[in-house]
Amino acid sequence: MGIREKYYNNTRKPVGLLGKRMVNTMNTGHAEVSDWGMDHLKEINPCTIAELGCGGGRNVEQLLKKYPDASVTALDYSAVSVKKTCQVNKKAIQEGRCKVVQGDVSAMPLEDESVELATAFETVYFWPGPLKSFQEVFRILKPKGCFMIVNDTDGTKEIDQQWVQMIDGMHLYNEKQLTQYLQEAGFSGTRVYKDEEKTGFV
Numbered sequence: 001m002g003i004r005e006k007y008y009n010n011t012r013k014p015v016g017l018l019g020k021r022m023v024n025t026m027n028t029g030h031a032e033v034s035d036w037g038m039d040h041l042k043e044i045n046p047c048t049i050a051e052l053g054c055g056g057g058r059n060v061e062q063l064l065k066k067y068p069d070a071s072v073t074a075l076d077y078s079a080v081s082v083k084k085t086c087q088v089n090k091k092a093i094q095e096g097r098c099k100v101v102q103g104d105v106s107a108m109p110l111e112d113e114s115v116e117l118a119t120a121f122e123t124v125y126f127w128p129g130p131l132k133s134f135q136e137v138f139r140i141l142k143p144k145g146c147f148m149i150v151n152d153t154d155g156t157k158e159i160d161q162q163w164v165q166m167i168d169g170m171h172l173y174n175e176k177q178l179t180q181y182l183q184e185a186g187f188s189g190t191r192v193y194k195d196e197e198k199t200g201f202v
């Protein structure tokens with residue numbers, strides 16, 4: 001594997017020095033699509049949030065700002081991501097508003113029905129299943145809880161196949177596939193929003 005492939009494989013699981021660089025890049029590079037996704041969270045005011053596949057923790061910080069009364073549990077299976085998320089959210093951790101957990105989304109060390117909102121930015125491409133992982137998200141959500149997935153592609157961009165070939169275990173899903181997996185996992189009331197120009201969708 002060349003250095004370029006090695007670097008981009010850190011999007012799936014940041015490790016070592018390249019992983020440290022990658023989490024910094026993700027915090028800036030995913031900001032636009034993440035904020036676009038968060039702007040769609042209009043009708044809820046959650047007190048308990050799980051930010052899944054949290055990467056460098058920038059979105060944890062934004063959720064804590066958006067919901068000043070909420071606490072956020074951030075989860076990622078990469079030690080590099082966990083460390084960076086702890087650094088970015090140090091103050092919130094000290095204040096007891098944020099907890100960072102190392103774990104896999106398909107078997108989370110979180111209680112049944114313990115969160116009101118679960119978020120997943122640019123990460124479900126790598127999740128086991130993803131049905132198995134979505135069932136796990138359903139398990140940790142309270143009744144009437146909300147799960148928001150934000151992806152910047154549905155697999156229709158020209159460059160997409162290059163990413164899929166380069167990054168091990170990456171899968172791109174369109175809205176129909178994601179909706180079907182979500183419904184099979186138990187979710188109802190699924191809604192899709194698309195930015196047709198940029199192919200961001202949530």
Ligand SMILES: C[S@@+](CC[C@H](N)C(=O)[O-])C[C@H]1O[C@@H](n2cnc3c(N)ncnc32)[C@H](O)[C@@H]1O
Pocket residue numbers: 011012013014026027030034052053054055056057059075076077078081103104105106120121122123126127128
């Ligand atoms: C492309 S990064 C996105 C990070 C962040 N959400 C963002 O938007 O910048 C994907 C993240 O998901 C994490 N991830 C992928 N599969 C995971 C799994 N099965 N369990 C937990 N974390 C996972 C990776 O370690 C990585 O930090």
